[in-house]
Amino acid sequence: xxxxxxxxxxxxxxxxxxxxxxxxxxxxxxxxxxxxxxxxxxxxxxxxxxxxxxxxxxxxxxxxxxxxxxxxxxxxxxxxxxxxxxxxxxxxxxxxxxxxxxxxxxxxxxxxxxxxxxxxxxxxxxxxxxxxxxxxxxxxxxxxxxxxxxxxxxxxxxxxxxxxxxxxxxxxxxxxxxxxxxxxxxxxxxxxxxxxxxxxxxxxxxxxxxxxxxxxxxxxxxxxxxxxxxxxxxxxxxxxxxxxxxxxxxxxxxxxxxxxxxxxxxxxxxxxxxxxxxxxxxxxxxxxxxxxxxxxxxxxxxxxxxxxxxxxxxxxxxxxxxxxxxxxxxxxxxxxxxxxxxxxxxxxxxxxxxxxxxxxxxxxxxxxxxxxxxxxxxxxxxxxxxxxxxxxxxxxxxxxxxxxxxxxxxxxxxxxxxxxxxxxxxxxxxxxxxxx
Ligand code: NDP
Ligand code: HSE
Numbered sequence: 001x002x003x004x005x006x007x008x009x010x011x012x013x014x015x016x017x018x019x020x021x022x023x024x025x026x027x028x029x030x031x032x033x034x035x036x037x038x039x040x041x042x043x044x045x046x047x048x049x050x051x052x053x054x055x056x057x058x059x060x061x062x063x064x065x066x067x068x069x070x071x072x073x074x075x076x077x078x079x080x081x082x083x084x085x086x087x088x089x090x091x092x093x094x095x096x097x098x099x100x101x102x103x104x105x106x107x108x109x110x111x112x113x114x115x116x117x118x119x120x121x122x123x124x125x126x127x128x129x130x131x132x133x134x135x136x137x138x139x140x141x142x143x144x145x146x147x148x149x150x151x152x153x154x155x156x157x158x159x160x161x162x163x164x165x166x167x168x169x170x171x172x173x174x175x176x177x178x179x180x181x182x183x184x185x186x187x188x189x190x191x192x193x194x195x196x197x198x199x200x201x202x203x204x205x206x207x208x209x210x211x212x213x214x215x216x217x218x219x220x221x222x223x224x225x226x227x228x229x230x231x232x233x234x235x236x237x238x239x240x241x242x243x244x245x246x247x248x249x250x251x252x253x254x255x256x257x258x259x260x261x262x263x264x265x266x267x268x269x270x271x272x273x274x275x276x277x278x279x280x281x282x283x284x285x286x287x288x289x290x291x292x293x294x295x296x297x298x299x300x301x302x303x304x305x306x307x308x309x310x311x312x313x314x315x316x317x318x319x320x321x322x323x324x325x326x327x328x329x330x331x332x333x334x335x336x337x338x339x340x341x342x343x344x345x346x347x348x349x350x351x352x353x354x355x356x357x358x359x360x361x362x363x364x365x366x367x368x369x370x371x372x373x374x375x376x377x378x379x380x381x382x383x384x385x386x387x388x389x390x391x392x393x394x395x396x397x398x399x400x401x402x403x404x405x406x407x408x409x410x411x412x413x414x415x416x417x418x419x420x421x422x423x424x425x426x427x428x429x430x431x432x433x434x435x436x
Pocket of ligand 1: 014047049130
């Protein structure tokens with residue numbers, strides 16, 4: 001049989017990794033797919049730029065439409081990133097009856113509903129395994145492996161850059177900015193790294209995970225998003241003293257009245273496997289009603305780990321490209337006409353525990369005042385650390401862990417605590433999840 005011709009849009013970290021993996025494992029991959037996969041054409045803005053891969057045998061073009069419009073190309077792999085021109089190119093490929101593989105979580109999270117509708121109308125596939133958690137096949141797990149379950153919650157470390165930074169701050173005491181530079185040099189970080197550290201990249205990924213887990217439309221604008229830029233070395237130290245690690249988590253949970261969708265730093269008990277995921281590694285815990293909690297761990301970014309997911313999608317597409325579109329796995333796991341309109345809960349309705357750090361005057365009665373306000377809002381305290389003042393200082397840190405409470409009750413209590421004359425700076429809070 002003739003090889004399947006693939007066109008690459010983008011020849012950077014992921015595109016280059018994809019070329020390398022296909023070149024190295026081509027024979028093994030052909031045995032799996034039933035046909036040879038051949039990268040015929042690749043777009044890059046600068047065909048002369050040095051690459052991480054050999055481009056021998058690939059026609060390099062500097063106009064991406066030369067890939068999309070080539071009638072010989074059956075599958076287009078979009079590995080550019082961002083929304084434009086990626087969206088126009090993906091829709092252009094779909095309109096021309098080509099299947100698409102993409103690593104672009106921003107594109108899927110924001111425009112996936114439209115893209116999948118167009119793809120279904122044209123009878124083509126859009127595969128996006130590499131868009132979430134790099135090399136971990138979490139899309140396949142949720143869409144196929146756990147299809148017998150009612151998913152209760154998904155919680156994961158789904159941004160490698162944030163985990164790399166938090167790990168280096170905790171293990172080596174390194175400064176935030178210096179570690180971020182290293183993540184950029186290693187090719188993990190997004191083109192605009194604020195997407196990583198402000199939680200936006202994780203929110204893109206959580207949007208996709210939640211849609212597939214619960215059978216809801218992609219709703220990026222409903223995800224509560226908080227980054228890691230306010231986490232200080234002292235928070236990391238106090239958390240450790242209390243038996244916790246701080247991780248940037250994406251959490252999607254089926255609650256009584258709707259779905260929680262949130263990305264934020266979080267204290268996790270140090271004994272949990274998730275708390276021990278370090279560096280650029282990602283991990284996702286999925287709790288299904290039948291299977292119970294399951295954990296998926298692996299590299300969340302980087303050239304070849306991400307290429308591993310891109311190539312797996314290419315193989316999947318090649319295997320079923322001649323099958324009746326009705327018999328393919330739906331893009332979002334659930335049949336498009338069976339998506340549910342479960343509401344996404346506002347943060348005020350979310351129930352979680354908290355770590356609170358206050359700077360208070362070193363005088364009697366302060367802890368009692370804070371405890372009284374918390375009690376007035378039915379918030380009970382789980383643990384307290386109060387440090388001796390450093391010599392010459394009149395203010396001391398006060399650290400509290402609380403039991404679970406609705407965020408709206410905590411907001412009200414925090415507003416009152418911050419008005420106490422003995423509280424000397426805005427209270428710093430980090431959510432805490434035991435993941436039981
Ligand atoms: P790179 O920046 O390394 O490569 C991007 C490629 O797209 C390059 O070939 C570049 O051209 C081209 N390109 C960039 N901007 C434009 C533009 N505005 N118009 C046309 N072409 C453009 O990105 P990555 O390989 O890291 O990322 C690609 C995708 O994969 C993104 O969606 C990213 O989020 C996703 N991803 C990345 C991971 C990683 O570890 N890096 C992991 C998982 C997903 P040129 O070659 O001329 O520079
Ligand atoms: N910037 C992303 C991360 C790349 O650090 O996780 C992988 O999606």
